[in-house]
Amino acid sequence: MRTLIRPAVLRTRRGRTVYWAVLALVLLLFTVAFVIPLYWMGTGAVKSAPEVAQNPPTYVPREWQLGNFAEAWQELDLTRYFLNTLLLVGGAWLFQLAVQIPAAYALSKLRPRYGNLVLGLMLVTLMMPVTALLVPVYLTVVDVPLLGLNLIDTPAAVWLPAGANAFNIYILKNFFDRVPDELLDAARMDGAGPVTTMVRVVLPLSRPIIAVVSILSIVTAWKDFIWPLVVLPDPAKQPISVFLQRVAPDIPLNILIAGLVLASAPLIALFLVFQRQILSGLTAGSLKG
């Protein structure tokens, strides 16, 4: 495709030289900016305590202490904090799917009266992010209206508010809109009710968008900090990021860095496996069509 630079220019000798020079320069800049910090973290995790604190620092670890990871896992009791994180993230993910898929299906295919108003009210909340509503949502979680429950220090305090995600409903609805109504009519002729139609016809066709929404939910829940910090004051219940932030000043630097590497490894692995879905979900959703 034609871009800023004319393809013919790139075929000249001068054009080619400039192209490769700029490419090399940008490659270098990007690598310094994005690979070196990650490299630094990875190698810092395997340095010895005196080496990681030494000035000037070493670029290649003098001695590779791979045992730091095992030591961090043991000393920081990471089994517990990873299980906590998995419980919070997995629950938030499943709860979101259970709430958002039927909602998007109803708005897209069952089209109830005032459906557009409901969607509009949901979309408005996109601009009132949870962070800015920290205090009233916290007070709601402390004493859930009508139910009179106190959810502090329970996983539900993280799961339930995660369900109110208008962005997911919006991209699910947009995808469902493109499933032809004839398919649904055919299912109805065969005697399928709305639940069967959703589960048997719409969901199998929507696997790609469900994957995108799932990954978005998982990544968002894993990255969240301020909310679990506030609603899970019991240290034994906290996810790994809240825990690491709390203990950071009190543990040896190389053990902390090993902990940081371990805390980011699952998301990095998820990204490398699902990068196509993640990157396409990013551009599909953010531009609104």
Next chain:
Amino acid sequence: MTVTTGTSVTSRPAAAPGGPYRPAEQLRARRRRRLGEHATAYGFLCAALAVFALFSWYPIVRNVLLAFQDVNFATGNSWVGLENFRRLADDPLVGTAWKNSALFTLYALLLGYAVPFAAAVVVNEFRHARAYFRILVYLPVMLPPVVVALMWNWFYDPGPGLINELLRTVHLPTSSWVDSADTSLVSLVIVATWANMGTTTLIYLAALQTIPGELYEAAELDGANLWQRIRHVTIPQTRFVLLILLLLQVVATMQVFTEPFVMTGGGPEDSTVTVMLLIYRYAFVYNDFGTASALSLLLLLVLALFSAAYLRLTRTRET
């Protein structure tokens, strides 16, 4: 013998067998069926309506009420009028927090706006290594913000830190980064930009790919040089995305919390106390939820201005 053809003789629905044709009854039945369909649809929606009501809509309304209340878990809330706002006006930190948040947003726009756009424009010209760039720039977005913050605290360390060491290697002046009130806020902006620029860069890249190549050809025929083509084709063609991301970034960066909370705790000399950090302190350190709500309300009003502009913009684009 009867011959059935595709076209029916009459357009009215066939009467029930054995009974007379009664339109009113049929109409009522249809209306009942339609009502049943609405009920089914709301059955599918009820869980979503419940969580939105509890955790979005009600808190938005409640925030306004709480701003004028004294919150007391033991004896219940009481109305205090403008008392919370008066307390905010008396706290010198409030002005500092607004100034810091505004400056953070401004720096984040200058840096987080120009750098990803330039990166996207350049990378879009490459025929090689594009997947590499795309993965690289997005990797930090995948890191938990707490990890990023703790990691950069170590990078900024004036002693064994990576950043000063890199600067020394290329003979540039070093800095005390988060340890000095003069540079702490900018240091946090650098971290936030590093961590989040992947998202904006990739959105710009996607937008650049929708620009029709003929526009560049036409501009070239008119004798436009490289800069003029960027100025008169690239920028106008991506204007909508540029504007949307401007508003989204303002809304996001005005609420910055994790970086100052984890990296500096608001210091040194209150140079990184942001509005969100102060809201957190009022609520969870001083246990003064009323005043925290009053400050939240002010923040929400500011964000609402930008949000309204955003909604208006996307609405006009869709119709």
